[in-house]
Amino acid sequence: MSVQKYSISGRPRPTGSKVDLYVWWAVRLSSLALFVLALAHFTMTHFVFDPGDQSAEWVRQTRWNSVALRALDWGMLMAVLVHGFLGMRTVLQDYVPSRVRSLSLGALYLLALILFVLGTQVVIALPFD
């Protein structure tokens, strides 16, 4: 008997692999954080302010002129990396042939690491005005 991979709602809680179970939980817990953080972020950047007004100078002087706001955005970065890249792990596992699966997952995790470094660097190193 094969384990059902999809249910009517999506992906049932994995029962075989511990790693898959942790991934399942991580995707769902990060989704709760992102439901608030990402939608609030989109509201701020598109409805409260206009993308045309958010220059690099404005981000430095206004948007990121407090440690708390930078920490909040860094927290959103962590949630989005966990959610987006573990979600893409599932997508790759579904579609990529097994002979290149490890390679593609390795490339995926490497990309996540690079984006983690770039995002963390700018949050920490951008000077306060």
Place this chain on the structure above:
Amino acid sequence: MSRGTGPLASPQKLRNYPSYRGGEGMAAWAFHRISGIGVWLFIILHIIDIWLIGVNPELYDYLGQIYSSPPGRVMETLLGAALFYHALNGMRIVVMDFWPALTVYHRQMWRIVWIVFFAIGLPGAYIILKPIWEAVG
């Protein structure tokens, strides 16, 4: 898992998965996956463009002009739609994952997703796109 045992291995296999039997459940799942991949692609671009604020603010400002141009605003609207659908349907999935009894109402919950999507999304799209015709008119 060896090659040939994945969910897309053969039409015979496809029929083993309820998500591929059509109807609202399959459409909800397909939209969720497509919107998720779309948002993921934008996230890669977005982390890099924010990184540019530190290393090349002029290039960041140039990208900002592209984002706020008319084609950029159309793309932003599509991004917002993908993000909002993924968020709303994601909550529908979480509800069914943690309260499986509610799975029997998955169609009704999907309709609620679309009602909220359009009720909030259409005014949102108007706000994002408004500068296009304000510039023309």
